[in-house]
Amino acid sequence: MRKSSKRFIPNNWTEKIVPVLLVILVLALLAVLVITGMAMLGVSFGS
Protein backbone atom coordinates (compact mmCIF):
# COMPACT_ATOMS: atom_id res chain seq x y z
CA MET A 1 0.00 0.00 0.00
CA ARG A 2 1.40 3.38 -1.02
CA LYS A 3 2.12 5.74 1.83
CA SER A 4 0.25 9.03 1.41
CA SER A 5 2.40 12.14 0.91
CA LYS A 6 2.41 15.12 3.26
CA ARG A 7 3.33 17.51 0.46
CA PHE A 8 0.84 20.03 -0.88
CA ILE A 9 0.64 22.27 -3.91
CA PRO A 10 -0.69 25.71 -2.98
CA ASN A 11 -3.53 27.08 -5.07
CA ASN A 12 -3.47 30.64 -6.43
CA TRP A 13 -5.20 32.01 -3.35
CA THR A 14 -2.88 30.27 -0.88
CA GLU A 15 0.19 31.24 -2.93
CA LYS A 16 -0.62 34.92 -2.35
CA ILE A 17 -2.19 34.99 1.09
CA VAL A 18 0.33 32.95 3.12
CA PRO A 19 3.39 35.19 2.54
CA VAL A 20 1.23 38.26 3.22
CA LEU A 21 -0.02 36.75 6.48
CA LEU A 22 3.50 35.84 7.56
CA VAL A 23 4.76 39.38 6.87
CA ILE A 24 1.80 40.89 8.78
CA LEU A 25 2.48 38.59 11.74
CA VAL A 26 6.18 39.51 11.79
CA LEU A 27 5.33 43.23 11.68
CA ALA A 28 2.76 42.83 14.47
CA LEU A 29 5.31 40.91 16.56
CA LEU A 30 7.88 43.66 16.03
CA ALA A 31 5.29 46.30 16.99
CA VAL A 32 4.49 44.46 20.23
CA LEU A 33 8.15 44.11 21.11
CA VAL A 34 8.95 47.75 20.31
CA ILE A 35 5.95 49.16 22.22
CA THR A 36 6.64 46.86 25.18
CA GLY A 37 10.30 47.89 25.17
CA MET A 38 9.36 51.56 25.04
CA ALA A 39 6.92 51.04 27.92
CA MET A 40 9.84 49.54 29.84
CA LEU A 41 11.80 52.74 29.19
CA GLY A 42 8.91 54.77 30.55
CA VAL A 43 7.46 56.01 27.25
CA SER A 44 3.63 56.26 27.37
CA PHE A 45 1.45 56.87 24.30
CA GLY A 46 -1.74 57.51 26.26
CA SER A 47 -3.11 60.69 27.75
Add this chain to the structure above:
Amino acid sequence: MTFLPYLSTLVTFVFAVAVFNRYRQRGGPHLLLWAIGLLFYGLGTVSEIILSLTFNAFVLKLWYLMGAMLTAAWLGQGTLRLLVRKASLASILTWVLAAVSALALILVFLAPVTGAAFDVTRPASEQYKDILTRNGLTITLTILLNIYGTLMLVGGAIYSAFLFWRKKVLANRMFGNILIAAGALSPALGGTFLKAGIADMLYASELVGAILMYIGFMLATSPSAMPETAAA
Protein backbone atom coordinates in the same frame (compact mmCIF):
# COMPACT_ATOMS: atom_id res chain seq x y z
CA MET B 1 -18.40 43.34 28.23
CA THR B 2 -18.35 41.50 31.56
CA PHE B 3 -19.34 38.24 29.83
CA LEU B 4 -16.04 38.09 27.92
CA PRO B 5 -13.96 36.54 30.77
CA TYR B 6 -16.60 33.78 31.15
CA LEU B 7 -16.20 32.80 27.49
CA SER B 8 -12.41 33.14 27.67
CA THR B 9 -12.30 30.88 30.72
CA LEU B 10 -14.47 28.23 29.07
CA VAL B 11 -12.40 28.18 25.87
CA THR B 12 -9.09 28.27 27.72
CA PHE B 13 -9.86 25.38 30.10
CA VAL B 14 -11.26 23.22 27.26
CA PHE B 15 -8.07 24.04 25.33
CA ALA B 16 -5.86 23.24 28.35
CA VAL B 17 -7.57 19.86 28.83
CA ALA B 18 -7.13 19.05 25.12
CA VAL B 19 -3.40 19.87 25.30
CA PHE B 20 -2.94 17.94 28.54
CA ASN B 21 -4.76 14.89 27.13
CA ARG B 22 -2.46 14.96 24.13
CA TYR B 23 0.50 15.11 26.52
CA ARG B 24 -0.81 12.05 28.40
CA GLN B 25 -1.28 10.15 25.15
CA ARG B 26 1.92 11.14 23.36
CA GLY B 27 4.26 12.64 25.95
CA GLY B 28 6.44 15.61 25.00
CA PRO B 29 7.47 18.24 27.57
CA HIS B 30 6.39 21.06 25.23
CA LEU B 31 2.77 19.91 25.58
CA LEU B 32 3.05 19.90 29.37
CA LEU B 33 4.52 23.42 29.31
CA TRP B 34 1.72 24.62 27.02
CA ALA B 35 -0.86 23.03 29.33
CA ILE B 36 0.71 24.86 32.30
CA GLY B 37 0.66 28.12 30.31
CA LEU B 38 -3.01 27.59 29.43
CA LEU B 39 -3.84 26.79 33.05
CA PHE B 40 -2.28 30.14 33.99
CA TYR B 41 -4.26 31.81 31.18
CA GLY B 42 -7.48 30.32 32.57
CA LEU B 43 -6.63 31.28 36.15
CA GLY B 44 -6.14 34.85 34.90
CA THR B 45 -9.58 34.95 33.25
CA VAL B 46 -11.23 33.25 36.26
CA SER B 47 -9.73 36.02 38.39
CA GLU B 48 -11.34 38.58 36.06
CA ILE B 49 -14.72 36.91 36.66
CA ILE B 50 -14.30 37.00 40.45
CA LEU B 51 -13.10 40.61 40.35
CA SER B 52 -16.20 41.58 38.37
CA LEU B 53 -18.31 40.25 41.27
CA THR B 54 -16.32 41.27 44.34
CA PHE B 55 -12.93 42.65 45.31
CA ASN B 56 -10.35 40.35 46.82
CA ALA B 57 -6.70 41.32 47.16
CA PHE B 58 -5.48 37.74 46.68
CA VAL B 59 -7.49 37.39 43.46
CA LEU B 60 -6.18 40.70 42.10
CA LYS B 61 -2.64 39.50 42.75
CA LEU B 62 -3.42 36.14 41.17
CA TRP B 63 -4.83 37.96 38.12
CA TYR B 64 -1.69 40.07 37.77
CA LEU B 65 0.69 37.15 38.34
CA MET B 66 -1.06 34.79 35.92
CA GLY B 67 -2.36 37.19 33.29
CA ALA B 68 0.33 39.83 33.19
CA MET B 69 3.46 37.93 34.17
CA LEU B 70 3.49 34.16 33.66
CA THR B 71 1.09 33.04 30.89
CA ALA B 72 3.02 34.27 27.85
CA ALA B 73 6.35 33.12 29.27
CA TRP B 74 5.19 29.53 29.97
CA LEU B 75 3.41 29.20 26.64
CA GLY B 76 6.54 30.52 24.95
CA GLN B 77 8.65 28.07 26.94
CA GLY B 78 6.60 25.23 25.43
CA THR B 79 7.40 26.47 21.94
CA LEU B 80 11.08 26.84 22.83
CA ARG B 81 11.09 23.25 24.16
CA LEU B 82 9.59 22.09 20.87
CA LEU B 83 12.00 23.97 18.62
CA VAL B 84 15.30 23.72 20.49
CA ARG B 85 16.91 20.40 19.68
CA LYS B 86 19.30 20.47 22.65
CA ALA B 87 17.09 19.07 25.41
CA SER B 88 19.63 20.01 28.10
CA LEU B 89 19.60 23.69 27.07
CA ALA B 90 15.80 23.75 26.99
CA SER B 91 15.67 22.11 30.43
CA ILE B 92 18.05 24.69 31.89
CA LEU B 93 15.94 27.52 30.45
CA THR B 94 12.81 25.91 31.90
CA TRP B 95 14.38 25.80 35.37
CA VAL B 96 15.46 29.44 34.98
CA LEU B 97 11.87 30.34 34.08
CA ALA B 98 10.60 28.37 37.10
CA ALA B 99 12.99 30.32 39.38
CA VAL B 100 11.98 33.66 37.85
CA SER B 101 8.31 32.67 38.22
CA ALA B 102 8.87 31.90 41.92
CA LEU B 103 10.49 35.33 42.33
CA ALA B 104 7.52 36.93 40.55
CA LEU B 105 5.13 35.11 42.88
CA ILE B 106 6.96 36.41 45.96
CA LEU B 107 7.13 39.97 44.60
CA VAL B 108 3.44 40.09 43.68
CA PHE B 109 2.15 38.55 46.89
CA LEU B 110 4.29 40.88 49.01
CA ALA B 111 3.08 43.94 47.07
CA PRO B 112 0.77 46.26 49.04
CA VAL B 113 -2.86 46.66 47.86
CA THR B 114 -5.28 49.54 48.37
CA GLY B 115 -8.59 47.73 47.85
CA ALA B 116 -10.81 50.60 48.90
CA ALA B 117 -10.46 52.17 45.45
CA PHE B 118 -11.53 49.07 43.49
CA ASP B 119 -14.72 49.34 41.41
CA VAL B 120 -16.19 45.95 40.43
CA THR B 121 -18.14 47.49 37.54
CA ARG B 122 -14.87 48.36 35.75
CA PRO B 123 -12.35 45.84 34.39
CA ALA B 124 -9.38 45.10 36.62
CA SER B 125 -7.13 46.05 33.70
CA GLU B 126 -8.40 49.65 33.91
CA GLN B 127 -7.63 50.15 37.59
CA TYR B 128 -4.99 47.71 38.82
CA LYS B 129 -2.17 50.27 38.53
CA ASP B 130 -3.84 52.45 41.19
CA ILE B 131 -4.54 49.53 43.51
CA LEU B 132 -1.63 47.14 43.26
CA THR B 133 1.62 48.85 44.24
CA ARG B 134 4.34 47.34 42.07
CA ASN B 135 8.00 48.08 42.62
CA GLY B 136 10.47 48.64 39.79
CA LEU B 137 11.67 45.03 39.80
CA THR B 138 8.10 43.71 39.45
CA ILE B 139 7.38 46.01 36.50
CA THR B 140 10.69 45.17 34.83
CA LEU B 141 10.13 41.45 35.34
CA THR B 142 6.60 41.73 33.90
CA ILE B 143 7.89 43.37 30.75
CA LEU B 144 10.84 41.00 30.33
CA LEU B 145 8.66 37.91 30.82
CA ASN B 146 6.20 39.24 28.24
CA ILE B 147 8.92 40.04 25.71
CA TYR B 148 10.46 36.57 26.20
CA GLY B 149 7.13 34.74 26.02
CA THR B 150 5.80 36.65 23.03
CA LEU B 151 9.05 36.30 21.12
CA MET B 152 9.19 32.54 21.74
CA LEU B 153 5.50 31.76 21.22
CA VAL B 154 4.71 34.06 18.29
CA GLY B 155 8.18 33.98 16.77
CA GLY B 156 8.28 30.18 17.06
CA ALA B 157 4.87 29.76 15.43
CA ILE B 158 5.79 32.13 12.57
CA TYR B 159 9.10 30.32 12.09
CA SER B 160 7.37 26.91 12.01
CA ALA B 161 4.73 28.15 9.57
CA PHE B 162 7.47 29.57 7.35
CA LEU B 163 9.34 26.23 7.32
CA PHE B 164 6.19 24.31 6.35
CA TRP B 165 5.48 26.90 3.65
CA ARG B 166 9.02 26.81 2.23
CA LYS B 167 9.03 23.00 2.09
CA LYS B 168 5.38 22.87 0.97
CA VAL B 169 4.58 20.15 3.49
CA LEU B 170 1.88 19.66 6.13
CA ALA B 171 -0.48 22.45 5.12
CA ASN B 172 -2.60 21.85 8.22
CA ARG B 173 0.40 22.55 10.47
CA MET B 174 1.32 25.62 8.43
CA PHE B 175 -2.16 27.15 8.80
CA GLY B 176 -2.37 25.94 12.41
CA ASN B 177 0.84 27.78 13.27
CA ILE B 178 -0.38 30.93 11.51
CA LEU B 179 -3.52 30.84 13.68
CA ILE B 180 -1.47 30.14 16.84
CA ALA B 181 0.78 33.13 16.05
CA ALA B 182 -2.23 35.39 15.41
CA GLY B 183 -3.96 34.14 18.57
CA ALA B 184 -0.88 34.65 20.72
CA LEU B 185 -0.44 38.15 19.32
CA SER B 186 -3.99 39.12 20.25
CA PRO B 187 -3.60 39.28 24.07
CA ALA B 188 0.01 40.42 23.58
CA LEU B 189 -1.28 43.42 21.62
CA GLY B 190 -4.05 43.97 24.18
CA GLY B 191 -1.54 43.91 27.03
CA THR B 192 0.93 46.07 25.14
CA PHE B 193 -1.67 48.74 24.37
CA LEU B 194 -2.63 48.67 28.04
CA LYS B 195 1.00 49.07 29.20
CA ALA B 196 1.53 51.90 26.74
CA GLY B 197 -1.72 53.61 27.76
CA ILE B 198 -3.21 53.43 24.24
CA ALA B 199 -6.48 51.53 24.82
CA ASP B 200 -7.96 48.86 27.08
CA MET B 201 -9.04 45.96 24.89
CA LEU B 202 -7.56 43.29 27.14
CA TYR B 203 -10.69 41.19 27.79
CA ALA B 204 -11.71 41.04 24.12
CA SER B 205 -8.14 40.30 23.03
CA GLU B 206 -7.93 37.42 25.54
CA LEU B 207 -11.07 35.78 24.12
CA VAL B 208 -9.98 36.22 20.49
CA GLY B 209 -6.52 34.90 21.38
CA ALA B 210 -7.84 31.79 23.15
CA ILE B 211 -10.20 30.94 20.27
CA LEU B 212 -7.59 31.44 17.53
CA MET B 213 -4.91 29.45 19.37
CA TYR B 214 -7.34 26.61 20.10
CA ILE B 215 -8.43 26.37 16.45
CA GLY B 216 -4.77 26.59 15.41
CA PHE B 217 -3.78 23.80 17.79
CA MET B 218 -6.62 21.54 16.62
CA LEU B 219 -5.70 22.19 12.99
CA ALA B 220 -1.99 21.63 13.54
CA THR B 221 -2.56 18.37 15.40
CA SER B 222 -5.25 16.97 13.08
CA PRO B 223 -4.07 14.08 10.86
CA SER B 224 -4.58 16.13 7.70
CA ALA B 225 -7.21 18.78 7.27
CA MET B 226 -6.02 20.09 3.90
CA PRO B 227 -6.10 18.40 0.51
CA GLU B 228 -2.75 16.86 -0.27
CA THR B 229 -1.13 15.84 -3.51
CA ALA B 230 1.26 13.09 -4.37
CA ALA B 231 4.92 13.76 -3.84
CA ALA B 232 6.82 14.95 -6.83
